[in-house]
Amino acid sequence: MMRVTRSRRPEIGADGQVIRAHSSRAATALIFAALVMFVYIGGSVGTQLVAQYFGKGATTDQAMVSALLLNIALILLIWRRTSVLSDEVDVYRQAEVRAQHLAITDPLTNLFNRRAIKEKTNELTMRASRRGKSVAFMMIDLDGFKKINDLYGHDSGDQLLREAADRMRDTVPPSSVLARLGGDEFGICMVFEPEFPETVDRVAEDLIEVLSRPITIGDTDHSITASLGISRPELDCDGIDMLIRRADIALYAAKKNGRNGFCWFENGMEVELRTRNSLESDIRAAIPNDEFVPYFEQQIDLQTGELAGFEMLARWVSPMRGLIPPDEFIPVAEETGMIGDLSLSIIRKAMLEAKNWDPKLTLSVNISPVQLKDPWLAQKIVKLLVETGFPANRLEVEITESSLFKNLGLAQSIVGSLKNQGIQIALDDFGTGYSSLAHLRALPFDRIKIDRSFVSTMLENPESAAIVNAITGLGSSLSVPITAEGIEDQSLIEKLRELGCTKGQGWFYGQPMSVENVRKLLDDRNLLIRRKSSNLGDRSGNSGSEAMPNIGKKAAG
Numbered sequence: 001m002m003r004v005t006r007s008r009r010p011e012i013g014a015d016g017q018v019i020r021a022h023s024s025r026a027a028t029a030l031i032f033a034a035l036v037m038f039v040y041i042g043g044s045v046g047t048q049l050v051a052q053y054f055g056k057g058a059t060t061d062q063a064m065v066s067a068l069l070l071n072i073a074l075i076l077l078i079w080r081r082t083s084v085l086s087d088e089v090d091v092y093r094q095a096e097v098r099a100q101h102l103a104i105t106d107p108l109t110n111l112f113n114r115r116a117i118k119e120k121t122n123e124l125t126m127r128a129s130r131r132g133k134s135v136a137f138m139m140i141d142l143d144g145f146k147k148i149n150d151l152y153g154h155d156s157g158d159q160l161l162r163e164a165a166d167r168m169r170d171t172v173p174p175s176s177v178l179a180r181l182g183g184d185e186f187g188i189c190m191v192f193e194p195e196f197p198e199t200v201d202r203v204a205e206d207l208i209e210v211l212s213r214p215i216t217i218g219d220t221d222h223s224i225t226a227s228l229g230i231s232r233p234e235l236d237c238d239g240i241d242m243l244i245r246r247a248d249i250a251l252y253a254a255k256k257n258g259r260n261g262f263c264w265f266e267n268g269m270e271v272e273l274r275t276r277n278s279l280e281s282d283i284r285a286a287i288p289n290d291e292f293v294p295y296f297e298q299q300i301d302l303q304t305g306e307l308a309g310f311e312m313l314a315r316w317v318s319p320m321r322g323l324i325p326p327d328e329f330i331p332v333a334e335e336t337g338m339i340g341d342l343s344l345s346i347i348r349k350a351m352l353e354a355k356n357w358d359p360k361l362t363l364s365v366n367i368s369p370v371q372l373k374d375p376w377l378a379q380k381i382v383k384l385l386v387e388t389g390f391p392a393n394r395l396e397v398e399i400t401e402s403s404l405f406k407n408l409g410l411a412q413s414i415v416g417s418l419k420n421q422g423i424q425i426a427l428d429d430f431g432t433g434y435s436s437l438a439h440l441r442a443l444p445f446d447r448i449k450i451d452r453s454f455v456s457t458m459l460e461n462p463e464s465a466a467i468v469n470a471i472t473g474l475g476s477s478l479s480v481p482i483t484a485e486g487i488e489d490q491s492l493i494e495k496l497r498e499l500g501c502t503k504g505q506g507w508f509y510g511q512p513m514s515v516e517n518v519r520k521l522l523d524d525r526n527l528l529i530r531r532k533s534s535n536l537g538d539r540s541g542n543s544g545s546e547a548m549p550n551i552g553k554k555a556a557g
């Protein structure tokens with residue numbers, strides 16, 4: 001069972017309270033003493049006045065009258081001071097209540113803050129435990145909030161957060177504890193019957209539904225989604241900190257599964273997160289250690305069968321993990337923002353290597369969708385060309401269609417800058433995304449690449465064949481050459497050639513190769529500049545009339 005700690009309420013302003021208590025007691029003592037004196041002196045003076053009035057006594061003692069008047073003044077002074085002190089105490093108490101409220105409340109949403117969530121969750125857990133109930137902790141992240149905050153400003157972002165908080169407050173059970181943990185992240189602790197965890201599922205589904213409704217700010221409707229991670233006390237859940245941490249781990253899993261959904265914590269998630277964090281640390285160290293290297297996949301001219309160039313692929317040669325394919329480290333690098341430095345370092349190595357190839361061979365490089373958010377991407381690529389001396393007209397930059405949809409305006413600016421330098425632009429994986437003709441019309445692509453999932457199945461799957469036919473027909477009508485990925489046998493080559501595809505690549509031509517293997521391949525085919533220069537010198541010394549061989553003759557072998 002989860003251990004619940006009983007926390008003491010914080011004592012705010014204890015020293016001030018003690019001082020004011022002492023002052024109050026001193027004032028009370030002075031008033032009492034003044035009243036006693038007033039009774040004593042007033043009695044004496046009063047007796048003298050009565051006797052004098054009836055002519056039975058001497059003249060009133062003026063010293064006693066003066067003492068009485070001073071006593072009355074003292075009483076009034078003490079009463080006034082006590083009244084002022086009482087007002088000060090009231091003001092102080094109000095300030096103390098306000099300070100306590102501000103200390104545990106988020107001023108923007110009026111929910112509890114991160115500081116208070118642990119204590120409030122602890123209190124709710126104790127109350128639930130006494131009634132034989134359990135609690136579930138939800139960690140909520142608003143998907144798409146950062147984009148709205150960046151595009152429309154912080155005022156719009158604040159309004160969106162307030163509206164989201166109100167919707168959450170109206171959706172969860174009244175006894176629940178809600179907190180804004182920071183940014184667009186919220187925490188909710190709710191009570192439920194341990195035998196019916198589906199109650200929590202329904203609340204999670206309701207939260208996702210209400211948060212996905214458009215939020216109107218000014219004249220604009222904004223849409224966001226929510227990802228939720230949920231945890232509940234288990235036998236090995238040691239305290240509130242672990243309960244919240246597990247909800248955070250489950251939230252990461254919900255995001256990984258595509259966002260706009262929820263996940264319950266499972267023990268395997270923690271192991272997976274540790275593995276992922278270890279991988280992130282290793283990637284961070286591997287970039288400056290030059291452990292990421294280019295591999296190259298052959299691109300073949302389908303009409304002549306000659307080698308036309310290579311597509312650069314990323315590989316990680318780790319001294320601890322061995323050779324790691326990109327699908328294991330690229331997603332982590334994209335999530336953590338390391339993809340820019342990683343990608344540019346590999347492209348630099350590829351350019352330095354490709355500079356020694358035959359000038360007819362091109363180099364294709366992939367750009368991550370995350371990199372397309374960088375307005376300085378074009379300048380960074382041009383800088384690499386200058387530093388390595390690689391010709392711009394031999395470089396082809398591949399952009400996936402799905403990345404264009406996220407920010408078409410910025411993509412247009414980047415593509416335009418690259419095109420101005422003579423760099424070729426290819427639309428990669430066409431057919432898997434939105435397949436929008438607007439993208440082809442908005443951006444001056446030099447090539448369209450058909451995704452391997454359609455090419456490899458086009459002979460068996462009529463739908464794949466129809467898609468390949470449509471894309472090749474589109475390319476022909478727009479005078480944009482087509483490259484087919486995923487060629488795995490000879491029969492595909494014949495069909496693609498009939499459809500008018502100009503280039504092809506795939507395992508039929510060989511698997512991606514290291515730098516050393518590419519050098520050997522090109523050296524054997526006389527496609528390295530050093531080898532060619534040496535041969536030309538030999539031939540000029542032997543026979544000036546000897547014809548030059550066709551350097552691409554064996555490219556398709």
